[in-house]
Amino acid sequence: MPHVRSGLGALMLLALAGGPALAQSAAPLPQLSTGTLAALCGATGTDAESLMAVGYxxxxxxxxxxxxxxxxxxxxxxxxxxxxxxxPALEFVQTSFVTWVAANPDQAETKAVDGLLRWAATTYPCAAPAPRRGGAR
Structure with missing residues (x-):
C-alpha cells in the first residue's frame, strides 16, 4: 500500500500547505481516481496513515x-x-465500493466521484417510474 500512503501524504500536504493561497492559485488540484479512492477505502491497518486513509x-x-x-x-x-x-452502514458502503472497483477494473482510472456514483447507481438503482395511463394530451 505504499502508493496509497504517498498519495494520501501528497493530498494532505497540498491541503495543509495551500490554505488560502491555494484558493487564489490558478493551478488545478490533482484528480482523485476511483482506484485511488478504493485503495484508501481498503486500508486495513491501525496505524495513523491507514486510519487517515479510511477517514478520507x-x-x-x-x-x-x-x-x-x-x-x-x-x-x-x-x-x-x-x-x-x-x-446502509458506512462500513458496508466502504467495503461494497472496494469490492465493486476490484470487480470493475476498467473504472479505476475514472474520476473518483464518477466511480462512486456508478457504484451507487449499480448497487442502489431507483425503481423505474410507473408508466402513465391514457394517451398523450
Missing part, C-alpha cells in the same frame, strides 16, 4: 452522498441512485 474515504463518501441528496430534492435533478429506507 468515508468523508468522500458522505460528502458525495450529502451533495446527491441536496441536488435531488423536489425541483432538482433526477437521482442517480436511491438508498433503501434503512440507510
Amino acid at each position: 474515504c468515508r468523508g468522500f463518501i458522505v460528502g458525495m452522498g450529502q451533495y446527491h441528496i441536496e441536488i435531488t430534492r423536489p425541483g432538482g435533478i433526477m437521482p442517480a441512485f436511491c438508498l433503501p429506507r434503512e440507510t
Whole structure:
C-alpha cells in the first residue's frame, strides 16, 4: 500500500500547505481516481496513515452522498441512485465500493466521484417510474 500512503501524504500536504493561497492559485488540484479512492477505502491497518486513509474515504463518501441528496430534492435533478429506507452502514458502503472497483477494473482510472456514483447507481438503482395511463394530451 505504499502508493496509497504517498498519495494520501501528497493530498494532505497540498491541503495543509495551500490554505488560502491555494484558493487564489490558478493551478488545478490533482484528480482523485476511483482506484485511488478504493485503495484508501481498503486500508486495513491501525496505524495513523491507514486510519487517515479510511477517514478520507468515508468523508468522500458522505460528502458525495450529502451533495446527491441536496441536488435531488423536489425541483432538482433526477437521482442517480436511491438508498433503501434503512440507510446502509458506512462500513458496508466502504467495503461494497472496494469490492465493486476490484470487480470493475476498467473504472479505476475514472474520476473518483464518477466511480462512486456508478457504484451507487449499480448497487442502489431507483425503481423505474410507473408508466402513465391514457394517451398523450
